[in-house]
Amino acid sequence: MSTQHTYRVIVRGRWDGLSEESRTRLLAEVDDHGLSAMTFTEEGSLAYDRALKHFSYRIVVRSDAGDGEEMAAAIAEDRVETALGELGHGYRELRSSVTDLDTMKINYKR
Template structure:
C-alpha cells in the first residue's frame, strides 16, 4: 500500500464569460468568499472579490506520495473545474501550486 501525503493546493484562475445570472449570484455572495474566509478544505474554499476578475480555490488533497505534487495539482484542478461548472461560471487560465505538508520541515526555536 502506497503512503498517502496531504497536499495543500491553491488553484488560481480568471473568470471568463460570466452570464448576468452568474455575475449577480457571485456578487450577492461576495461577503462569503472574501479574504477572511481563506482556508484549505477537501471540497475547496472559493475566494474572490467584487471586481470579479480573478478567483482562488484552496484544497486539501490526499494523494499517494509517489505520485507527487503533479497528481495533487491535477486532482485539485479537476475539483475546481467541476465546482465552477456546477456554479455555471466560466473560467480560464488555471494555474496551481501544491505544498506537501508531510514533507515540510518545521524549524522550532529553542527555548
C-alpha cells in the same frame, strides 16, 4: 500500498464569460468569499473580490506520495473545474501551487 501524503493546493484562475446570472450571484455572495473565507478544505474554499477578475480555491488533497505534487495539482484542478461547472461560472487560466505537508520542514523557535 503506497504511502498517502496530504497536500495543500491553491488553484488560481480568471473569471471568463460570466453570464449576468453568474455575476449577480457572485456579487451577492462576495462578502462570504473574502480573506476570512480562505481556508483549506477537501471540498475547496473559494475566494474572490468584487472586481470579478480573479479567484482562488484552497483545497486539501490526499494522494499517493509516489504520484507527487503534479497529481495533487491535477486532482485539485479537476475538483475546481467540477465545482465551477456545476455553478455555471465561466473561468480560464487555471494554475496551481502545491505544498506537501508531509515533507514540509518546520523550524521551531527556541
